[in-house]
Amino acid sequence: MARMKFLCDAERCIECNGCVTACKNEHEVPWGVNRRRVVTLNDGVPGEKSISVACMHCSDAPCMAVCPVDCFYKTSEGVVLHDKDLCIGCGYCFYACPFGAPQFPQDGAFGLRGKMDKCTFCAGGPELDNSAAEFKKYGRNRLAEGKLPACAEMCSTKALLGGDADVIADIYRNRVLKRGKGSEIWGWGTAYGKPEGKPAAQPGGKS
């Protein structure tokens, strides 16, 4: 088994926020914490691009490197997880992460900086698999149920792919080859392929 990764196809993402909703619902993530979010570039301009972002489970994770209490670990499947019992909520991981993945609960008497919370690739944490303690601290452990992250599996346009890096890279590569396009073309035809017998779209035009 290769490493688990996410891959978001910006040509297909329609900014529906279904992945965000699926994540929040699956793990009962508290108010103010978003393990996943959708970022849109050139919002409102024709050709805008959206991408779903969460922890990318980096191969050389900067959060792991900067954590002063070394509460991060990487599973044999390449998922970056952390022990909330050890986390001191210092926020170093938040500053180090290029994706803004680490989140901190913002309610309570002093407002800020509880234990860090982030995407777990639906793999729970260092508690007994699928136990109440694991769910309370880290959310549901879908990987232990033989399932992939809820966000990717729920994605209606299959823009967000999650799973074995080699497999999802192949899926994406196959998709791009079938599109047969340059980055100058955009639209539904580009994202989903063209019907048989239809001419290819002109560069710069809507496909």
Next chain:
Amino acid sequence: MNAGKKLALAVAAGALMVMLAGCGDQPKVYKQGQYQGKPDSKPWDNDQFKGNQVEWEKAIKGRNQGQNEYSRAVASAK
């Protein structure tokens, strides 16, 4: 000092030792750059997969391909 007083003194000394032992803190050996938290189990070490890694990987592979609409469309057309 009579025997009763000696015994009381010994019991008090023993109790003091026990109480002081509770104040001690076990030294933790911190290893720089190494995970310090609790160990985590493998995703196949549970009631569902019963430690069968092959079965778990098969389930994940199936789910992986479930995201490939090209292969799904071909499979459903057959």
